[in-house]
Amino acid sequence: MKVGTKEGREVASTERLDAGRYTATLPAKNTDYTPSAEGNPPRPKRIALPALGLGIVLLGGTFVGAAMILKGSPYTLGSLNAPKVGGDAKIGTGVIPPAPDFLAVEASKRAVCTAFVDVEQGITPIYPLAPGRVKKIHVAENQKVKLGEVLFQLDDTLAKAQLAEATADVDAALQQLEQAKSLNVQHQEQLKGQIAAVDARKAELAVSQSKQRSAKKALDNNLLSQDEYIGAEKGVEAVQSTLRIEEAKLRGLQATNPKTAELLATNDLAARRARLDRAQFGHNECFIKAPFNGEVLRLFISEGESLGSNPKSPAVYICPDKAKIIRAEVEQEFARRIKLGQVAMIQDDTALANDTWKGKVTRVSGWYAQRRSTSLDPMQFNDLRTLECIIEVETNDQLPPLRIGQKVRVTLLP
Structure with missing residues (x-):
């Protein structure tokens, strides 16, 4: 190292820092401190405050969850009394029976399922x-x-117009029916007149034939010319032709059914009345x-x-004004525990409510089907097959009323 140079000053500074680090006095609490082989002392151990806080929260949550489970257990319901097991502990006082085997057996006999408040026929x-x-x-x-x-x-503007039109059609059909009934009387009179006309032509024919016979005798005695006799014959033929025409008219009147027109008018009236009823129904449906x-x-x-x-x-x-029921959907694994008359304890599905309603099973479905609820729950497997059972709820004025569609938790007791 060269003294007085920039590199020399940096190296000297680094050596002084290292010397001060290795000769620093340790805290008094670490009396067992022994330098490591490498010469670097270990740092003091400190407790991580965030980890400690998280542990405390988890521990508190565990106790709260355990308390809620015990509070919502069927053993703590005041209306139930379990048999004494291993002492005089009473169920419902917060004291858990000391026999875990008994709890397991009793729990295996119960069925817990979700359900909804409904009415028998549904909304x-x-x-x-x-x-x-x-x-x-x-x-x-x-x-x-x-x-x-x-x-x-x-x-109802259009419905009113259609109703008025149908009413007018019915009035017209009534008038046609009255006219058809009057035609029946007219037909009888026409028939009588035609019979009289036929009788008159027959009488006229008889007179003409008598004249013809007289003309024949006169012709034979040369008292009448041949032309006059032929005229007498033609007169008989004309009366015969007229008689045939009148008889044809009579047969036509006799073949005519005067009630046909009345029947047609009656049917037309029925059809128009049906259109009137349809128009009236359409107006009422407004x-x-x-x-x-x-x-x-x-x-x-x-x-x-x-x-x-x-x-x-x-x-x-609209909901019918009938008693509310609980429509429970029991999964297949618990279906064998369901029977008619079984006691059911009903609680709101939220963990905040402690109200408990009591009821009994009145009907069990005969088939496994998809859940009746139509709304798809993303957290629920909606193709699950369940057995539906109907539970009638006992009246209790001390509890809040159940509401249609309310989700509840049902515990079916053995």
């Missing part, structure tokens, strides 16, 4: 039968309605009415909106 979507423009909405969401109450009204007593759940229309012939969504969802 009803309301569609208008014909396209049109919404003229007025008469109800609101969550409103109670009676059977036949108008929900909303479509523009006023969409409630099909039963119930509650309006949702309105998908607004005044002035035009509804097409193939709407993508219903205009109104």
Whole structure:
């Protein structure tokens, strides 16, 4: 190293720093410090605060989860009493029975599934039968309605015109029917007149034939010329021709059925009345009415909106005024544990609610099918085959009311 040069000063500075590093005094706590073979001392060990905080959070979450599981367990429901096992511990007091084998056996007898609040016949979507423009909405969401109450009204201008036209057609058909009935009387009178005309021609023919016979005698006695006798014969032939014409008219009247016109008029009246009923029905369908007593759940229309012939969504969802049920969908592996009359404990699917409803199984489906719910859940395998069972819920005024579509968790007890 050359003294006084730039390179020499940098090397000297580096040596002084290294000497100070290796001769630094260690903290008093590290009394067992021994320099390493390489001459570099190890750094003091320090606790990573972020890792410690994360560990504390995970530990707290574990305790909270365990408490929630114990709280939501069927053993803690106040309405249940499990048999005493290994002592006088009572279920529902927060004390877990000391026999884990008993818990495993009892848990294997239960079936837990998700379910939805519904009514027996399901909610009803309301569609208008014909396209049109919404003229007025008469109800609101969550409103109670009676059977036949108008929900909303479509523009009925065209329906009114069609109804008036059909009414006029029926009036015209009634007049035609009355005319057809009068033709029957006319036919009877015409028939009587034609019979009299035939009788008159027959009498005239008899007179003509008598004159012909007299003319024949006079001709034989040379009292009448040949031309006069021929004239008498022609007169008989003319009367015979006239008689044949009148008899033909009589046969035509006799062959005519006077009730045919009345029958045609009656059928025409029936057809026009059918068109009137159709026009009346079309006008009535402009006023969409409630099909039963119930509650309006949702309105998908607004005044002035035009509804097409193939709407993508219903205009109104209405729920019948009937007792709510739980429609549970049990997976096949738990289906063998389901039976009629089985007690069911029902809780809201959210972990924040502690309310528990009680019910019993009233019907079990006879086939495995896809889930009834139509909305696709991206976190759910919707092609899963389940067995549907219906659970009737006991009335309990102390608990909040169940609502249509509410997702619940059902525990079916053995």
